[in-house]
Amino acid sequence: xxxxxxxxxxxxxxxxxxxxxxxxxxxxxxxxxxxxxxxxxxxxxxxxxxxxxxxxxxxxxxxxxxxxxxxxxxxxxxxxxxxxxxxxxxxxxxxxxxxxxxxxxxxxxxxxxxxxxxxxxxxxxxxxxxxxxxxxxxxxxxxxxxxxxxxxxxx
Amino acid sequence: xxxxxxxxxxxxxxxxxxxxxxxxxxxxxxxxxxxxxxxxxxxxxxxxxxxxxxxxxxxxxxxxxxxxxxxxxxxxxxxxxxxxxxxxxxxxxxxxxxxxxxxxxxxxxxxxxxxxxxxxxxxxxxxxxxxxxxxxxxxxxxxxxxxxxxxxxxxxxxxxxxxxxxxxxxxxxxxxxxxxxxxxxxxxxxxxxxxxxxxxxxxxxxxxxxxxxxxxxxxxxxxxxxxxxxxxxxxxxxxxxxxxxxxxxxxxxxxxxxxxxxxxxxxxxxxxxxxxxxxxxxxxxxxxxxxxxxxxxxxxxxxxxxxxxxxxxxxxxxxxxxxxxxxxxxxxxxxxxxxxxxxxxxxxxxxxxxxxxxxxxxxxxxxxxxxxxxxxxxxxxxxxx
Numbered sequence: 001x002x003x004x005x006x007x008x009x010x011x012x013x014x015x016x017x018x019x020x021x022x023x024x025x026x027x028x029x030x031x032x033x034x035x036x037x038x039x040x041x042x043x044x045x046x047x048x049x050x051x052x053x054x055x056x057x058x059x060x061x062x063x064x065x066x067x068x069x070x071x072x073x074x075x076x077x078x079x080x081x082x083x084x085x086x087x088x089x090x091x092x093x094x095x096x097x098x099x100x101x102x103x104x105x106x107x108x109x110x111x112x113x114x115x116x117x118x119x120x121x122x123x124x125x126x127x128x129x130x131x132x133x134x135x136x137x138x139x140x141x142x143x144x145x146x147x148x149x150x151x152x153x154x155x
Numbered sequence: 156x157x158x159x160x161x162x163x164x165x166x167x168x169x170x171x172x173x174x175x176x177x178x179x180x181x182x183x184x185x186x187x188x189x190x191x192x193x194x195x196x197x198x199x200x201x202x203x204x205x206x207x208x209x210x211x212x213x214x215x216x217x218x219x220x221x222x223x224x225x226x227x228x229x230x231x232x233x234x235x236x237x238x239x240x241x242x243x244x245x246x247x248x249x250x251x252x253x254x255x256x257x258x259x260x261x262x263x264x265x266x267x268x269x270x271x272x273x274x275x276x277x278x279x280x281x282x283x284x285x286x287x288x289x290x291x292x293x294x295x296x297x298x299x300x301x302x303x304x305x306x307x308x309x310x311x312x313x314x315x316x317x318x319x320x321x322x323x324x325x326x327x328x329x330x331x332x333x334x335x336x337x338x339x340x341x342x343x344x345x346x347x348x349x350x351x352x353x354x355x356x357x358x359x360x361x362x363x364x365x366x367x368x369x370x371x372x373x374x375x376x377x378x379x380x381x382x383x384x385x386x387x388x389x390x391x392x393x394x395x396x397x398x399x400x401x402x403x404x405x406x407x408x409x410x411x412x413x414x415x416x417x418x419x420x421x422x423x424x425x426x427x428x429x430x431x432x433x434x435x436x437x438x439x440x441x442x443x444x445x446x447x448x449x450x451x452x453x454x455x456x457x458x459x460x461x462x463x464x465x466x467x468x469x470x471x472x473x474x475x476x477x478x479x480x481x482x483x484x485x486x487x488x489x490x491x492x493x494x495x496x497x498x499x500x501x502x503x504x505x506x507x508x509x510x511x512x513x514x515x516x517x518x519x520x521x522x523x524x525x526x527x528x529x530x531x532x533x534x535x536x537x538x539x540x
Binding site: 007010011014019020021022054057058059072073075076077078089091093094103120121123124127128129131132136145146147148149150151152154155 | 192193194195196197198199201203204205206207208209210211212295298299300301302369370371418419420431432450455456458459
């Protein structure tokens with residue numbers, strides 16, 4: 001679930017207008033999280049940060065309290081009443097040269113997390129329609145044809 | 156009839172069976188996402204924004220079939236990603252067809268022509284080609300010049316080869332209803348069986364958050380598009396969902412109506428919102444706090460949603476929940492109303508042409524009013540449904 005901070009534009013709009021009358025709904029605020037190493041001092045910080053990590057579209061690196069490190073995509077979190085009963089679920093980044101396509105999953109209780117780093121590239125950053133429009137017209141003006149955005153290479 | 160009689164009968168029997176069993180929450184269409192990888196990179200798409208190792212991951216045919224059996228809906232829709240990039244897609248589809256599931260394999264059709272021979276025509280299989288409008292609209296939306304021509308080529312090839320072909324069009328703020336109506340004509344001329352049209356929605360993961368329609372604007376636009384409709388147009392959406400889009404019906408969301416299964420598991424709660432994943436379908440149904448979703452819940456993320464994945468199931472449920480709903484629906488199927496509406500025609504005729512200017516001319520930096528036929532906002536391929 002997105003945090004209130006991430007949703008505040010919509011919440012503010014809905015507080016003042018009927019959802020049935022809104023012409024264009026407010027967007028959500030994007031946060032620049034890439035490279036961020038947050039503090040995990042209190043329980044509320046841990047919960048807030050892991051909520052953001054769940055929302056993040058890049059890999060994260062988690063250091064457990066026993067010193068072991070897991071890097072991967074945090075695709076799920078399950079919140080319980082305590083940090084011991086709350087867990088994150090991660091698909092680890094395969095080691096370089098790995099050929100297996102089998103999907104691995106790792107589960108880590110919130111209480112075992114010592115540090116978290118938003119280490120992977122935010123794959124959602126900078127991909128706005130405005131950026132595409134600008135690029136399109138630049139290429140068009142330069143006389144290019146078959147203009148397109150190529151999907152990124154995966155290897 | 157927009158779908159084969161056997162399909163309509165199967166769906167009707169399934170829903171009645173759920174009603175007789177007293178099930179309050181039952182799924183109607185399973186959304187199967189075997190991969191997130193795509194051969195387009197639409198600027199508005201949030202489905203493809205993952206690290207490379209996630210984009211490379213894919214479900215096995217066995218996982219797909221097991222999920223379909225677990226969920227046990229009569230219809231399975233396969234969005235993505237681009238399903239045709241999955242090397243075992245023909246096998247996955249064949250397995251679902253063998254299980255007598257009515258399959259809608261969603262595709263941008265870039266690979267359809269070359270992969271067509273790997274599939275076998277069947278009443279159970281329909282290629283649902285995503286085309287977001289006329290040539291310029293579609294190409295701009297999918298961020299690829301020439302995309303429309305390839306997609307239409309794929310549609311024609313599939314029709315010629317005897318496949319069922321349907322289409323899916325998603326509209327965003329700035330869409331031009333007159334162009335959308337021409338688009339419908341073009342699709343029907345190409346031989347498609349039926350069309351789906353739905354508004355886009357500001358879902359959490361969509362990168363472009365500024366060009367989605369609110370409910371008021373959606374209703375006005377769909378009233379302009381779908382009123383005074385041509386008899387030749389065939390839609391594969393429930394007629395009461397079409398009326399919902401036009402503002403003639405009011406349905407709450409049925410978030411469990413079209414559950415989604417992907418490499419992450421069963422997505423909570425729906426196709427577009429991600430609040431976590433369940434490992435089994437039963438867990439999805441039991442562990443999800445359904446009361447937290449839908450416009451009525453006050454959840455800001457659901458406030459302006461009118462998409463088919465949440466609301467078409469509501470129309471179907473209403474259809475079978477009361478005599479009134481049943482008679483209303485039967486009439487729509489029997490008499491196929493064209494929704495004559497003089498005000499809607501006026502609205503259509505007076506709809507402002509989209510100019511999207513002034514555009515800055517790159518060469519000299521001057522601001523010039525330039526009229527382009529396309530609408531930059533309307534065609535971002537976002538919902539993927």
